[in-house]
Amino acid sequence: MVRYLLDLPQALLGGQRGHLFAWTPVLLACGIGIYFSLTWEPPVWMLWTALLAVVFVPAQALIGPQPVLGPLVVALSLISGGFGLAGLRAHQVAGPVLHFRYYGPIEGRVVNIDRSASDAVRLTLDQVVLQDMDPARVPVRVRVSLHGGPNISPQPGMVVILTGHLGPPGGAVEPGGFDFRRHAWFLRLGAVGYTRTPVLMLEPQGSGLTVFRARMSLSARVQDQLPGETGAFAAAVMSGDRSGMAQGTLSTLRDTNLAHLLAISGLHMGLLAGFAFASLRIGLLLVPRCRHYWPVKKLAAVGALGAAAGYLALSGGNVATERAFIMVAAALTALMLDRRALSLRSVAMAALIVLVFMPEALLGPGFQMSFAATVALVAAFEQVTTAQRGHRLPGWVSAVLSVIISSAVAGAATAPVGMAHFNQASVYGLLANLVSVPVMGALVVPFGVVAVLLMPLGLEWAPLWGMGLGLDWILLVAQHVAQWEGAVRPVVAPGTGVLVIIATGGLILCLWRGWGRLAGVLPLLLGMLLWNGAARPEILISDTGTLVGVMTAQGRGLSRETGSGFIADNWLENDGFGGDQMRAAARWPGAVQSRLAEASVFGRQILHVQGKRAARQISGCEAGKIVVSSVPLSLEGDCMIFDPERLKRTGSIAFWKTENGLEMVTASDVSGDRLWHDIPKKRAVDDGALRRARIDQ
Known part of the structure; x- marks a missing residue:
């Protein structure tokens, strides 16, 4: 039996001889996936060391025809190389990111033209100039949606000027969701925003950008x-x-x-x-x-x-x-x-x-x-x-x-x-x-x-x-x-790792040779089973404090009928219920009046405060209460307060149902301290309670 188990890897790989090259990008992708799944940023020396491991790919030929050891060395080298490549690429595209809300003149060269989700023409600009800002701190690229007019017809390479709002790229709308900050980092987008004023031409099309102009x-x-x-x-x-x-x-x-x-x-x-x-x-x-x-x-x-x-x-x-x-x-x-x-x-x-x-x-x-x-x-x-x-x-x-x-x-x-x-x-x-x-x-x-x-x-x-x-x-x-x-x-959003499990099954079915490929059916079935049982958070809080969502028997109820539409659409889509924001607001399980929305989940009170006038109506709160505010808020009491200042550090927040009550997970918990997540180092005294708090029933 022992001898059979020792000979099994050789028997399996022996039948794949001549067909293993198709697995090389899969192994490289494994290393890349490991890098992006970390919640801490590896030092550069570690990335270079990992990348240098790729030299073992050609070197393994020197150890002779080893049917198991050779492929194993190559596999580990490719995984290590993928890890190093991803990390060094992240450092290569590094650029300044705007860390505050900017309003004023924006000058730059048009390097891309597309449309936003709101159907507005959107310009990507490089060679950016912002008023009263050190050029070393100005983003390499910014993206601006045009909601004003009348505008000139922007052309590739044209230098334009406009007056607009800019801010840092937003984080995930919920912990574990699509991370736009990471996406923007690799596009070298250091700020995004909009303008409601006309766009003016400073200089016509210059040299360069030949392909874009064509x-x-x-x-x-x-x-x-x-x-x-x-x-x-x-x-x-x-x-x-x-x-x-x-x-x-x-x-x-x-x-x-x-x-x-x-x-x-x-x-x-x-x-x-x-x-x-x-x-x-x-x-x-x-x-x-x-x-x-x-x-x-x-x-x-x-x-x-x-x-x-x-x-x-x-x-x-x-x-x-x-x-x-x-x-x-x-x-x-x-x-x-x-x-x-x-x-x-x-x-x-x-x-x-x-x-x-x-x-x-x-x-x-x-x-x-x-x-x-x-x-x-x-x-x-x-x-x-x-x-x-x-x-x-x-x-x-x-x-x-x-x-x-x-x-x-x-x-x-x-x-x-x-x-x-x-x-x-x-x-x-x-x-x-x-x-x-x-x-x-x-x-x-x-x-x-x-x-x-x-x-x-x-x-x-x-x-x-x-x-x-x-x-x-x-x-x-x-x-x-x-x-x-x-x-x-x-369709409800799958849980963490479900898509990877399904992809593993599909790759085995397609790349493996012989009847052994049928083993890929098992990961496929497992992935579908896990997806079918995917759970969703009981409570979601946006990273701006402008929207709260509570799960009900009929679907997610939202605290507002309008506003924060992008976040609302994403939450509802991830829930797998569909529908629109107004219908979801009708499912809110509590009272909404004077821009104050209240609800009760697992015996805990939730209060959403919308605007300064509503904030002035709140003077204190009791222990265990969750208060979410779209404006800075300071209250007397032991309640948990989530206002823009605290949410800037935590990002969006999700509360999950557990055996012991509600468990809180923040976007910063999931994403960690990465190059594209420049979380302010200054912490409030009570931030320890916000890292991964558990609210007991």
């Missing part, structure tokens, strides 16, 4: 020919510019699981490269001399690679597009070398390149959904190809089956990621994709390529008209499907 120029030209949402959709597909799309359209596409058609990812890159490859190959074959003397197939692959590289540049280069380009480049290079074009090795290579240069991408839904879909599709079609050996199907049957299988597999692989990040499931997403994806491949992308080629001649109107027909169809499908009853189902 993208926006292409977007403007497309939208001149195709007005409305169709033109905005076409601009997003061709240039990656979504600033023209209304939030309603984006929401409809998300509700029908068609939002991936907006992202320039594997589908678009593959269709473009395939169209360019086929067109070049056919064109060269029509010339007798080329057909007989030139390597037509390889030349077409070179041309298609150039077209894909140009598309990558115009798209803005997000994670999904970079992954897609690397995949296409690997496939076309394989064609040039007469090798197999598509395999899990090329997927692993793409993931490695992305993670090495942008380790933080691992945490984003774009990376997770993109690679989940790609790995699942490659693995599935490997099995389909094996099963079809010796059994040829008619061409049209094979094409239909390919569309159905690819849509079903990609949908199943990305569904857990989408539900975890966006808290909703599209019930009819598969059907919507089945009638939309073929149109994207047959009309939208080919006509888009022809339109770009004809733009120098001013003849792009004709192919753009054909492209518009395809996009109109997709928008029509999205609008109709979204209106079907039960088209979207809200």
Whole structure:
């Protein structure tokens, strides 16, 4: 028995020989995940030491053919390397962060244009100048939403000036939620805000930002020919510019699981490269001399690679597009070398390149959904190809089956990621994709390529008209499907680690060779079981003190009907109940009057004070009472007070139901003291009670 257990690792790994490379990005991702899960910041010497461990990857070959020791050394080295890469990247992008509320003139160069969740045009500025501030303390980049007017039409590279409000990037709306501070840190965003005054031009477009200017120029030209949402959709597909799309359209596409058609990812890159490859190959074959003397197939692959590289540049280069380009480049290079074009090795290579240069991408839904879909599709079609050996199907049957299988597999692989990040499931997403994806491949992308080629001649109107027909169809499908009853189902946020467990099961199913891959079903089932039993906090307090949420039998009740809408929407989505803020306010289990909201949970009184006038009505409070205020508050008594001053240190707060009563967890407990969480060091005397307090029944 002992001998069997000792030989088991060798037997398991022996069957995977030649297929272990696909696990390298998984191991690197494990190290990256460990770094981001810490609640303390590792010293730089530790990060460099961890990164240097990667040298053991090639060095392990020197120890000879060890079937167990060799892979183990490589695995530990990759995990260590991922840890070091993530930490050093966090230090590399470090920049000043605004630590106070600023109001005044803001000057900067436009480096990005998009839209906010409130559908306002939003500018990202660099070379920022703020009044009466030391340049060394001014953020590298700031992002400002434009709520005023009339405004100039901002252009890439234009230096603008405006009067606006700025503040530090906000933290998680609840402990363990999406951490915008961390996200902003890696974008080098040191402040975010808004303006209600016009934006003025100080200097026209200067030198630099050539690609950004080309993208926006292409977007403007497309939208001149195709007005409305169709033109905005076409601009997003061709240039990656979504600033023209209304939030309603984006929401409809998300509700029908068609939002991936907006992202320039594997589908678009593959269709473009395939169209360019086929067109070049056919064109060269029509010339007798080329057909007989030139390597037509390889030349077409070179041309298609150039077209894909140009598309990558115009798209803005997000994670999904970079992954897609690397995949296409690997496939076309394989064609040039007469090798197999598509395999899990090329997927692993793409993931490695992305993670090495942008380790933080691992945490984003774009990376997770993109690679989940790609790995699942490659693995599935490997099995389909094996099963079809010796059994040829008619061409049209094979094409239909390919569309159905690819849509079903990609949908199943990305569904857990989408539900975890966006808290909703599209019930009819598969059907919507089945009638939309073929149109994207047959009309939208080919006509888009022809339109770009004809733009120098001013003849792009004709192919753009054909492209518009395809996009109109997709928008029509999205609008109709979204209106079907039960088209979207809200999903409760999963507990900590649930998505990792599900991903582990999926990777085993896709990457492991032999019958052992069926072991991946167990983590999948475990993850689904844990997700189904996910609990939610009994009480939630926003980090500004402007909103309180209490769980009731009917769902979460909110202390306000309006205000703090972003926080309210996130809480309700994470609860898996859906609905809007006004309906949630009607569920508040207590009285609301004179901007004072009271409720009782587990025998404890909660009081939410909204504004200075309401605060003046409170003079004292008894022990055990929880008082939340949107303004600074000083009361006599032993109650727990959460006002903006204290909440600035703790972040948002959640109270969980336990056997002993209510347990408090703060956002700072979960996030810890990291580079992107510059928590003030000065503590109040009673802050010890706020670290991880337990309120007994």
